[in-house]
Amino acid sequence: xxxxxxxxxxxxxxxxxxxxxxxxxxxxxxxxxxxxxxxxxxxxxxxxxxxxxxxxxxxxxxxxxxxxxxxxxxxxxxxxxxxxxxxxxxxxxxxxxxxxxxxxxxxxxxxxxxxxxxxxxxxxxxxxxxxxxxxxxxxxxxx
Amino acid sequence: xxxxxxxxxxxxxxxxxxxxxxxxxxxxxxxxxxxxxxxxxxxxxxxxxxxxxxxxxxxxxxxxxxxxxxxxxxxxxxxxxxxxxxxxxxxxxxxxxxxxxxxxxxxxxxxxxxxxxxxxxxxxxxxxxxxxxxxxxxxxxxxxxxxxxxxxxxxxxxxxxxxxxxxxxxxxxxxxxxxxxxxxxxxxxxxxxxxxxxxxxxxxxxxxxxxxxxxxxxxxxxxxxxxxxxxxxxxxxxxxxxxxxxxxxxxxxxxxxxxxxxxxxxxxxxxxxxxxxxxxxxxxxxxxxxxxxxxxxxxxxxxxxxxxxxxxxxxxxxxxxxxxxxxxxxxxxxxxxxxxxxxxxxxxxxxxxxxxxxxxxxxxxxxxxxxxxxxxxxxxxxxxxxxxxxxxxxxxxxxxxxxxxxxxxxxxxxxxxxxxxxxxxxxxxxxxxxxxxxxxxxxxxxxxxxxxxxxxxxxxxxxxxxxxxxxxxxxxxxxxxxxxxxxxxxxxxxxxxxxxxxxxxxxxxxxxxxxxxxxxxxxxxxxxxxxxxxxx
Numbered sequence: 001x002x003x004x005x006x007x008x009x010x011x012x013x014x015x016x017x018x019x020x021x022x023x024x025x026x027x028x029x030x031x032x033x034x035x036x037x038x039x040x041x042x043x044x045x046x047x048x049x050x051x052x053x054x055x056x057x058x059x060x061x062x063x064x065x066x067x068x069x070x071x072x073x074x075x076x077x078x079x080x081x082x083x084x085x086x087x088x089x090x091x092x093x094x095x096x097x098x099x100x101x102x103x104x105x106x107x108x109x110x111x112x113x114x115x116x117x118x119x120x121x122x123x124x125x126x127x128x129x130x131x132x133x134x135x136x137x138x139x140x141x142x143x
Numbered sequence: 144x145x146x147x148x149x150x151x152x153x154x155x156x157x158x159x160x161x162x163x164x165x166x167x168x169x170x171x172x173x174x175x176x177x178x179x180x181x182x183x184x185x186x187x188x189x190x191x192x193x194x195x196x197x198x199x200x201x202x203x204x205x206x207x208x209x210x211x212x213x214x215x216x217x218x219x220x221x222x223x224x225x226x227x228x229x230x231x232x233x234x235x236x237x238x239x240x241x242x243x244x245x246x247x248x249x250x251x252x253x254x255x256x257x258x259x260x261x262x263x264x265x266x267x268x269x270x271x272x273x274x275x276x277x278x279x280x281x282x283x284x285x286x287x288x289x290x291x292x293x294x295x296x297x298x299x300x301x302x303x304x305x306x307x308x309x310x311x312x313x314x315x316x317x318x319x320x321x322x323x324x325x326x327x328x329x330x331x332x333x334x335x336x337x338x339x340x341x342x343x344x345x346x347x348x349x350x351x352x353x354x355x356x357x358x359x360x361x362x363x364x365x366x367x368x369x370x371x372x373x374x375x376x377x378x379x380x381x382x383x384x385x386x387x388x389x390x391x392x393x394x395x396x397x398x399x400x401x402x403x404x405x406x407x408x409x410x411x412x413x414x415x416x417x418x419x420x421x422x423x424x425x426x427x428x429x430x431x432x433x434x435x436x437x438x439x440x441x442x443x444x445x446x447x448x449x450x451x452x453x454x455x456x457x458x459x460x461x462x463x464x465x466x467x468x469x470x471x472x473x474x475x476x477x478x479x480x481x482x483x484x485x486x487x488x489x490x491x492x493x494x495x496x497x498x499x500x501x502x503x504x505x506x507x508x509x510x511x512x513x514x515x516x517x518x519x520x521x522x523x524x525x526x527x528x529x530x531x532x533x534x535x536x537x538x539x540x541x542x543x544x545x546x547x548x549x550x551x552x553x554x555x556x557x558x559x560x561x562x563x564x565x566x567x568x569x570x571x572x573x574x575x576x577x578x579x580x581x582x583x584x585x586x587x588x589x590x591x592x593x594x595x596x597x598x599x600x601x602x603x604x605x606x607x608x609x610x611x612x613x614x615x616x617x618x619x620x621x622x623x624x625x626x627x628x629x630x631x632x633x634x635x636x637x638x639x640x641x642x643x644x645x646x647x648x649x650x651x652x653x654x655x656x657x658x659x660x661x662x663x664x665x666x667x668x669x670x671x672x673x674x675x676x677x678x679x
Binding site for chain 2: 011013014015016017018019020021022023024025028030033034035044045046047050051052053054055057058059060061062063064066067068069070071072073074080085088089090091092093095096097098099100102103105106107108109110111112113114115116117118119120121122123124125126127129130131132133134135136137138139140141
């Protein structure tokens with residue numbers, strides 16, 4: 001294991017694999033702020049120690065240089081530019097407000113993720129239902 | 144799934160239809176292999192000779208989209224041979240007599256002409272399943288991604304009901320969910336027809352409850368729109384979309400339609416961990432925390448509710464999805480978004496969802512609960528429908544076979560079916576950025592039978608042009624007998640091989656699930672000029 005060669009303590013964090021719907025329990029092995037490995041959890045209720053090639057090895061994406069690190073907003077030049085959270089969130093909310101004012105409460109739609117946790121999906125449906133009183137909400141299961 | 148994953152090594156007979164489990168749910172497939180080692184029989188129905196087919200006692204390489212015909216004929220044989228569970232039918236079901244009458248004409252010989260498999264094999268499959276004390280059905284998107292997806296599922300339910308293979312260990316009807324929290328998205332109410340916990344929006348009591356809790360007096364009763372509806376109405380009725388963690392333009396059918404729809408919006412906000420093809424169309428892109436950076440909850444395919452834990456700090460300024468959505472909601476003046484932790488969000492969900500009523504953040508620490516968990520003293524429900532069905536009795540449905548939305552003809556003579564591969568996940572925003580995985584599978588190919596290649600006069604490894612009625616792509620061919628003659632296969636994982644420019648021939652009228660498993664195509668060697676006369 002690559003991790004064994006570098007100095008420092010390995011920390012184990014129990015969580016669930018991010019790929020298919022089987023929900024294998026895994027231990028993330030981390031050193032300081034880096035993920036250095038994934039171990040299957042022998043006592044995982046869904047997997048009892050088993051893990052597939054994606055779950056075991058496909059974790060590099062988490063700390064890949066391509067990760068979005070700052071909010072982006074489209075500028076007058078038509079390009080996306082990095083900005084701070086307040087500017088981006090204001091811009092996001094202002095756009096939804098304008099559509100609500102101009103086109104009414106049926107004009108906005110929410111698409112939740114089948115990959116993000118419960119809290120994301122719950123918040124998304126609450127955002128649509130509480131803000132608009134509509135059921136213009138779905139997730140990616142139809143695709 | 145009606146039954147837990149732990150049950151997978153317990154059936155006497157396993158019927159796997161439209162599920163490439165060894166590639167898409169590899170760990171679940173190990174349970175199935177254990178059952179085989181204990182002597183269980185395996186029936187596999189799949190157009191492609193997938194790895195599971197090699198393990199099968201009966202392998203039915205049915206033509207894409209012919210599942211209903213196969214299942215009608217299996218029911219015919221089970222009824223004819225007196226293999227029905229009379230007591231179960233009498234006490235737990237309704238509508239059997241009408242169903243029995245309907246089955247008369249649907250002989251294995253009739254199905255054989257549609258499914259293109261021998262009648263004797265259909266007969267044998269029906270006998271195995273019908274005679275089993277414990278028969279379990281497993282299926283995935285090969286059943287649902289059709290214009291007749293609901294018919295397919297209900298046909299499977301008919302087999303389950305007539306044999307009483309439900310509500311007991313080692314039986315059941317078990318869809319394998321494809322994404323880590325697609326079950327959870329439904330549980331949480333991120334679906335048009337249901338509030339959290341599958342409480343229908345048509346029930347005035349539910350509407351009243353959520354109108355009050357969410358402080359929204361205008362809450363609609365019954366009216367809804369699916370994502371398919373929304374994409375069809377972009378630029379007209381729909382003017383703004385908030386997308387969380389979905390690469391819509393790559394994973395959805397008919398890519399041109401989808402891209403056009405999103406571009407016609409006044410306002411598009413995308414929350415994701417990478418700048419995806421979909422994010423590139425947005426007005427605002429908000430960076431979310433990912434795996435290993437997020438505290439939260441997800442539910443797996445067997446309804447097990449499990450904790451996610453952060454191990455490392457987020458990349459850059461990335462924030463949890465729930466925090467981002469709450470910030471937008473607060474700026475919109477929407478009440479009830481003063482959450483300060485994932486725990487608070489989850490506990491609010493539990494308080495509003497009867498199937499989660501017995502759960503909270505602390506109780507799910509070890510992941511031992513499978514919903515429904517109706518109260519705090521309840522142990523959870525590993526096996527559904529033990530004593531009764533949710534709505535009382537199981538209903539037999541009278542279903543007829545229909546052709547796919549598009550069928551092959553002289554212009555589009557090959558069946559294209561799409562799916563997933565072991566080493567890639569969906570649009571590869573994750574696996575495409577994981578070194579070893581990218582090495583294992585770095586490019587997409589079109590699986591095609593060697594005889595078909597010879598007929599096209601194309602060599603293995605060459606690139607062909609593949610066209611449907613909606614679009615055209617170029618793709619490298621791979622000769623393999625995994626593909627039957629006349630049927631080709633590729634995944635939708637690689638953006639550079641945008642197979643979803645071709646798909647989108649039709650949708651199930653009930654669920655609006657796209658027929659991603661069937662798309663007639665034409666293959667032309669690159670050396671010949673393209674013909675676009677048939678595109679509309």
